[in-house]
Amino acid sequence: MGPPVARPRLLKRAELPVDTAELARFLIGKMLVRTLAEGGAGGRIVETEAYSIGDPAGHAYRGMTPRNRALFLERGHAYVYLAYGVSFMLNVSSEIPGVGAGVLIRAIEPTSGVTIMERNRGVEVVRDLARGPGRLCEALGIDRRLDGVDLCQAGPLWLGSDGQAADEIGRSKRIGITRAADSPLRFYIRGSRFVSGPQALNR
Template sequence: MLPIDVDTSLYSIVPLAREDLPVDTVELARFMVGKCLVHDSPEGRVSGRIVETEAYPIGDSTSYAYRGLRPYNAALFRAPGHAYMRLVYGASYTINMSSEPEGEGAAVLFRAAEPLDGVPLMTRRRPAVKYADLARGPGRLCAAFAIGPEWDGVDLCGGSSLWIGRLNGDDAPFARVAAAKRIGLSREMHELLRFYEPGSPFVSGPKRLLEPLVR
């Protein structure tokens, strides 16, 4: 683990094409653990390895797409790989990604990331925060990456300055991935739809809720 005042902009990250993404919400949520989120902002690059995701498949009553296509959730009905930005509790934005064939509404939530590039930028955006907590949680992740409502609908596989990728040389289809029940919901919490990298200090939520390794 590097100190937070060191600029670690040394990572080679290869963009993911839409064809690389599994066209299934649960499989995509699992697949994205170990992949990268990158924001090439005017201030500089910020990137991180995604260490925790959450699946909101078709028919899930807690999904933002459950009640069908609306003006506010149109990004969830696009082809896999489009960002959907959501304001939660009136305070924090979260980033979701569309995950099914165009016209079918479903999403993968990016819950937490291990900071890679741009750690000094992240610490300026989230001052007096421990390194492990910079992007540990969906609202914290968006604050550290400086991504908000202006990114709603952006194609994360389309060459924009906000994109997804994998570390160069990492050709494994999956990182070590475990599954757990989702947190912060009042219903549909029983299924193992939260995926994470076991042992990572950057995973959010109470450690007592984590489950055994599944892949």
């Protein structure tokens, strides 16, 4: 057994870049922490996608609705939605209040609460616990109840930093979209086995 992993410190909103693409890159290597009744769980963010202002692939493109209002909050809030009626997805709001944009958290490297995540996912392959946005939300018990949560305050879900710099960051087009599909707005840690997507995009 190695030394215990230090609890990450809470990220302050002032640390978060206002620009959506910059925020997506900034979040690589940061920590996503979930507090549950049975304990804490989470890990290092290894893959994100930016959905910037006016992005036709973004949920804010047609304006604010009751469903997407969290995207228009001050940067650093959770926007959680159900994709295709099957999987929840976690986004971090970006830009200034009233402007809709966000960053999709696509994958984490589990660092704490692995047993909790295994139970939630029903699998015991650590690599597959949170490799992909739907798996991530299932592993951490993230659903619409967390929509609008302030990720810069201690609570059920928050963003942190353990002071470690991210490894080399790669950039590619986004995954699974048809509009603005070639925009290079996906960021990931090169060489991480916890990153999702086809190998051709992870070089």
